[in-house]
Amino acid sequence: MNITNVFASSIGKKFLMAITGLALFIFVALHMVGNLQVFLGPESINRYGAFLQGNLELIWPARIGLLVLVLLHIWAAVKLSAENRAARPQPYVKHEIVAASYASRTMLMSGLIIAAFIVYHLLHFTVQVPAVNLVGQTKLLPTGSFAALEDAKGRHDIFAMMVLGFQRPLVSVFYIIAMALLFMHLSHGLSAMFQSLGLKSPTYGPLIARFAVIASWLIFLGYVSIPIAILLGYGSKYVEALK
Amino acid sequence: MNLTLRVWRQKNAGDPGRMVEYPATGIIPDMSFLEMLDVVNEGLIAKGEEPIAFDSDCREGICGTCSLVINGIAHGGQRGTTCCQLHMRFFKDGDVITIEPWRAKGFPVLRDLVTDRGAFDRIVQSGGFISVNTGGTPDANALPVSKVDSDRAMDAAACIGCGACVAACKNASAMLFVAAKVSHLAQLPQGKVERTQRVTNMVKQMDVEGFGNCTVTGSCEAVCPKEISLDFIAQMNREYGRAILKGTK
Numbered sequence: 001m002n003i004t005n006v007f008a009s010s011i012g013k014k015f016l017m018a019i020t021g022l023a024l025f026i027f028v029a030l031h032m033v034g035n036l037q038v039f040l041g042p043e044s045i046n047r048y049g050a051f052l053q054g055n056l057e058l059i060w061p062a063r064i065g066l067l068v069l070v071l072l073h074i075w076a077a078v079k080l081s082a083e084n085r086a087a088r089p090q091p092y093v094k095h096e097i098v099a100a101s102y103a104s105r106t107m108l109m110s111g112l113i114i115a116a117f118i119v120y121h122l123l124h125f126t127v128q129v130p131a132v133n134l135v136g137q138t139k140l141l142p143t144g145s146f147a148a149l150e151d152a153k154g155r156h157d158i159f160a161m162m163v164l165g166f167q168r169p170l171v172s173v174f175y176i177i178a179m180a181l182l183f184m185h186l187s188h189g190l191s192a193m194f195q196s197l198g199l200k201s202p203t204y205g206p207l208i209a210r211f212a213v214i215a216s217w218l219i220f221l222g223y224v225s226i227p228i229a230i231l232l233g234y235g236s237k238y239v240e241a242l243k
Numbered sequence: 244m245n246l247t248l249r250v251w252r253q254k255n256a257g258d259p260g261r262m263v264e265y266p267a268t269g270i271i272p273d274m275s276f277l278e279m280l281d282v283v284n285e286g287l288i289a290k291g292e293e294p295i296a297f298d299s300d301c302r303e304g305i306c307g308t309c310s311l312v313i314n315g316i317a318h319g320g321q322r323g324t325t326c327c328q329l330h331m332r333f334f335k336d337g338d339v340i341t342i343e344p345w346r347a348k349g350f351p352v353l354r355d356l357v358t359d360r361g362a363f364d365r366i367v368q369s370g371g372f373i374s375v376n377t378g379g380t381p382d383a384n385a386l387p388v389s390k391v392d393s394d395r396a397m398d399a400a401a402c403i404g405c406g407a408c409v410a411a412c413k414n415a416s417a418m419l420f421v422a423a424k425v426s427h428l429a430q431l432p433q434g435k436v437e438r439t440q441r442v443t444n445m446v447k448q449m450d451v452e453g454f455g456n457c458t459v460t461g462s463c464e465a466v467c468p469k470e471i472s473l474d475f476i477a478q479m480n481r482e483y484g485r486a487i488l489k490g491t492k
């Protein structure tokens with residue numbers, strides 16, 4: 001048995017699941033910190049955006065790396081779930097759920113819905129497809145695409161894009177629902193990840209449980225604070241001035 | 244007490260099986276669950292019907308032979324209790340009680356409530372032992388074992404291999420059982436010698452038998468009559484990771 005076993009055995013695939021999950025969690029945390037710069041005003045977030053988009057040598061490897069991580073995470077999940085289903089060909093006539101939390105039983109579903117959200121999210125803010133932003137054609141967006149937004153220094157106006165994007169209640173609600181699912185997914189996944197990697201022990205168990213709860217709440221609150229603030233009027237003066 | 248039983252009846256492995264209702268009358272609350280089934284079976288035999296087949300041996304909670312899913316919960320839902328040690332006072336007069344066998348691909352039903360748990364034997368045969376040459380009894384203190392290690396090994400060794408973990412798991416995973424065996428032996432100096440090969444072989448056999456994968460729901464730990472902790476699965480994963488890095492046959 002060697003390292004290629006992570007693709008073949010049950011525990012190997014759990015390792016794969018946990019390691020890719022950990023890497024994706026780190027990305028989700030960093031992405032949130034990056035986004036929260038919206039609260040520092042247009043200058044900060046636009047400079048951050050210009051910095052990322054200006055470093056193609058960094059951003060493409062990062063994107064490809066993330067794609068590989070997501071694909072491995074989903075592959076392992078689908079494979080493991082198929083095996084799990086096959087392991088009980090005949091269901092119980094009566095089955096009582098003992099101890100298993102709702103989040104722990106619905107990891108595949110919450111994960112797949114989050115994956116669908118990610119596709120939407122990329123079309124919305126990265127590819128900037130006009131059809132999905134629900135803003136329509138305006139004087140500010142002649143083609144309906146966020147790509148036309150530019151700030152005074154000629155950089156892509158991320159601040160305006162976020163405000164215009166989240167001012168659409170439907171978009172914000174979908175975003176908040178996706179973050180709630182992410183919260184659920186992380187609330188179980190973050191502690192299960194330590195378990196799968198064998199890092200849980202009687203000493204560290206309570207600490208890991210607390211970390212999972214606190215981290216998933218922080219991620220949830222951090223992300224949803226942006227659409228909620230914008231729906232409550234944050235940044236509207238700035239976009240009005242542009243119009 | 245008068246109860247209604249809804250019992251899984253299945254003639255043999257090929258029979259699709261179905262639930263059949265039986266009245267259980269004149270049950271004494273101090274009877275164990277299996278004694279209650281004995282009473283029902285005596286009634287069935289008197290009527291010339293086929294008695295309900297179920298597994299049991301020690302009937303004192305130490306052998307792991309009894310294996311009933313009662314009202315949807317492996318061993319019936321009393322914490323840390325096998326169904327042979329579950330008493331009828333746990334139920335109320337007039338209750339309807341459903342009784343099913345363990346359900347898993349790795350545990351095919353042989354008849355009624357009896358399943359073939361040979362998969363567990365094969366997993367143990369693949370590595371759940373220590374190889375020692377026979378000879379004189381070793382000196383009691385020749386091999387020092389710390390109190391912490393011996394306690395933890397004992398906690399894992401408490402597993403009676405009943406299979407309730409598989410029965411309760413939504414994925415029919417046997418990881419709690421395998422983890423208990425792996426952790427028990429990996430904890431002790433006698434077992435440490437073969438720890439790498441042991442975890443490799445046992446996990447391989449577990450996969451071959453068609454058990455599912457742990458998703459850390461904690462159901463197994465909750466129904467385990469010996470209250471084996473989920474922490475042992477982490478320990479097995481640790482052992483397995485170590486084996487992957489070391490490389491084994």
Ligand code: FES
Binds near residue numbers: 303
């Ligand atoms: S019959 Fe031995 S544990 Fe129940």
